[in-house]
Amino acid sequence: MTLLELREKIGYHALLLGAVALAASVTLAGVDGKTRSGIAAAEQRDLQQSLAQVLPEGFADNDLLKDKVNLKRADGSAVAVFRARLKGEAKGAVFQMSARGYADEVVVLIGVDVGGRILGVRVLKHKETPGLGDKIEIAKGNWIRSFEGRSLGDPTAARFGVKKDGGVFDQFAGATITPRAVVKAVREGLQFFVANQPAIFAVPGKE
Amino acid sequence: MASYKEIAEQGLWTQNVVFSQLLGLCPTLAVTTSGTNGLGMGLATTAVLAVSGMIVSSLRQWISPQVRIPVFIVLIAALVTLVDMGLNAYLHDLYKVLGMYIALIVANCSVLGRAEAFAAREPVFASGLDGLSMGLGFTFALTLIGLIRELLGAGTLFSQASLLLGPSFKFLETTVVADYGGFLLMILPPGGFLVLGCLLAAKRLYEARRAVAAGPLSPSAQPA
Numbered sequence: 001m002t003l004l005e006l007r008e009k010i011g012y013h014a015l016l017l018g019a020v021a022l023a024a025s026v027t028l029a030g031v032d033g034k035t036r037s038g039i040a041a042a043e044q045r046d047l048q049q050s051l052a053q054v055l056p057e058g059f060a061d062n063d064l065l066k067d068k069v070n071l072k073r074a075d076g077s078a079v080a081v082f083r084a085r086l087k088g089e090a091k092g093a094v095f096q097m098s099a100r101g102y103a104d105e106v107v108v109l110i111g112v113d114v115g116g117r118i119l120g121v122r123v124l125k126h127k128e129t130p131g132l133g134d135k136i137e138i139a140k141g142n143w144i145r146s147f148e149g150r151s152l153g154d155p156t157a158a159r160f161g162v163k164k165d166g167g168v169f170d171q172f173a174g175a176t177i178t179p180r181a182v183v184k185a186v187r188e189g190l191q192f193f194v195a196n197q198p199a200i201f202a203v204p205g206k207e
Numbered sequence: 208m209a210s211y212k213e214i215a216e217q218g219l220w221t222q223n224v225v226f227s228q229l230l231g232l233c234p235t236l237a238v239t240t241s242g243t244n245g246l247g248m249g250l251a252t253t254a255v256l257a258v259s260g261m262i263v264s265s266l267r268q269w270i271s272p273q274v275r276i277p278v279f280i281v282l283i284a285a286l287v288t289l290v291d292m293g294l295n296a297y298l299h300d301l302y303k304v305l306g307m308y309i310a311l312i313v314a315n316c317s318v319l320g321r322a323e324a325f326a327a328r329e330p331v332f333a334s335g336l337d338g339l340s341m342g343l344g345f346t347f348a349l350t351l352i353g354l355i356r357e358l359l360g361a362g363t364l365f366s367q368a369s370l371l372l373g374p375s376f377k378f379l380e381t382t383v384v385a386d387y388g389g390f391l392l393m394i395l396p397p398g399g400f401l402v403l404g405c406l407l408a409a410k411r412l413y414e415a416r417r418a419v420a421a422g423p424l425s426p427s428a429q430p431a
Binding site: 003007008012013016017020021024027028031032034035036038039042045046129130131132 | 240268269270271272273274277278281282284285288289292293295296297299302303360361389391394395
């Protein structure tokens with residue numbers, strides 16, 4: 001029987017499909033094994049870089065990625081807190097917070113010192129309107145730096161909002177919802193930090 | 208069989224995936240918010256097109272016509288996943304720029320279209336060349352649309368190109384209009400439709416003019 005005749009058989013179709021699917025799966029599994037460690041390393045590097053962005057240079061000398069404690073917020077969601085230490089002494093903490101923006105969740109990374117003062121805030125992930133809401137990115141403007149040095153009580157709770165809501169933080173022309181979400185995430189982050197401060201630093205750091 | 212020169216010409220211009228066949232418009236409209244995005248997406252698609260063309264062509268005797276479509280789909284999806292994992296592991300900075308668009312290559316019907324229309328009938332080398340030239344034609348189209356949208360929308364050209372091509376290409380990043388307020392419409396989805404429509408009209412016009420100019424003199428147009 002020639003290949004042309006064989007190709008017409010139902011059994012051949014099934015075998016062919018099966019063989020192609022098997023070969024594809026084996027290749028994918030092999031490459032997945034090869035690239036997995038590389039991908040994990042790259043993601044760790046990303047996290048390390050963003051952690052370094054929200055802390056001043058020389059602020060900590062420990063490996064923050066390894067000095068991590070997992071806490072729960074009042075609503076049950078988990079927050080991973082990375083602790084910054086200098087010569088073994090606790091200096092501050094870095095954690096993620098998110099709030100609902102215009103399009104989707106806006107995820108911010110907040111660095112706070114032990115006194116509850118903000119060291120730095122960066123937006124990690126958002127899907128806000130390009131050209132309007134994306135000014136919250138450090139690449140598009142300095143707005144996100146307006147949080148530096150702030151803490152709960154500075155400004156007061158009533159003024160910890162965008163200007164349109166009677167607060168102190170600028171909104172952007174044409175975009176109020178996005179900055180409002182970021183301000184909310186930062187405010188909640190500070191509240192979380194203050195409420196959990198003993199727990200954050202209670203567990204000794206693992207080196 | 209068409210000559211290699213014809214294959215290249217078809218891919219780059221006469222049968223251009225975007226401007227002539229109007230295929231792959233979903234990724235075209237979605238990613239072309241800047242020249243750099245268009246270029247990156249185009250190059251990734253080119254790699255998939257060339258390799259899938261060669262694989263399909265080398266298997267063409269064994270593939271029964273009745274089940275060819277699922278076989279092509281499995282091959283293309285596996286290839287795209289390989290590109291996705293490889294970029295994520297080894298070219299992570301580029302992956303951060305293109306990340307979510309890589310998976311869109313599967314949905315690019317031009318990849319399946321070339322497998323079906325060309326690679327399933329032609330030899331391996333010709334299929335690889337066809338994939339390469341179709342891909343480069345696609346890259347050209349995406350980069351052009353991206354650059355126009357970026358220029359009109361943000362006043363820059365090739366912003367973030369050094370993330371894609373390496374720091375030595377930093378010189379490509381130009382700010383054409385400083386302090387440009389931005390023309391949001393061009394960056395948002397309607398901008399993609401507007402620019403693509405204008406480019407299609409321009410190509411038609413150019414070809415119509417050329418046909419008129421060449422018409423009475425060209426030997427093929429002479430009555431027999």
